[in-house]
Amino acid sequence: MSFVDTNILVYATARSAPFRERARASLARMAATEPLSVSRQILREYIAVMTRQQIWGKALTLAEATADTAAFGRRFSVLEDGPPVWDQLMELSRRYSFGGRQVHDANVVATMLAHGERRLLTFNEADFRRFTPLIEVVAP
Numbered sequence: 001m002s003f004v005d006t007n008i009l010v011y012a013t014a015r016s017a018p019f020r021e022r023a024r025a026s027l028a029r030m031a032a033t034e035p036l037s038v039s040r041q042i043l044r045e046y047i048a049v050m051t052r053q054q055i056w057g058k059a060l061t062l063a064e065a066t067a068d069t070a071a072f073g074r075r076f077s078v079l080e081d082g083p084p085v086w087d088q089l090m091e092l093s094r095r096y097s098f099g100g101r102q103v104h105d106a107n108v109v110a111t112m113l114a115h116g117e118r119r120l121l122t123f124n125e126a127d128f129r130r131f132t133p134l135i136e137v138v139a140p
Contacts, residue, residue: 001035001037003036004119008023008122009038010028017054019123037078039080039111079117085110088111089091093106120138
């Protein structure tokens with residue numbers, strides 16, 4: 001099983017987004033060989049990104065964005081946050097240096113580890129490089 005980052009969902013969904021075809025192709029390729037997962041954090045981030053104006057396209061309405069997340073929930077396994085994720089995040093905070101927005105990336109990794117995930121599909125390889133001893137970062 002592989003975990004899908006927010007940017008993959010955004011690029012695969014938004015018609016005029018950069019890297020749209022790469023995102024869609026990587027999702028299709030990976031889904032053909034293994035189950036894919038997301039977390040509620042990823043779904044919230046998707047809503048946040050898609051409901052604000054982007055240079056490459058107009059914002060979705062909240063209803064449109066939440067409808068997309070409902071579809072993602074049917075397509076992917078949704079990994080829940082909770083005490084095991086928090087424990088993993090605290091362990092990561094003892095082993096790695098991060099702060100600010102990087103806490104969101106660390107929480108993605110904590111979620112993955114708490115659920116036994118080791119592969120992350122993302123366009124943001126640099127954001128997760130520090131965690132490569134623990135996870136494999138897969139770029140589309």
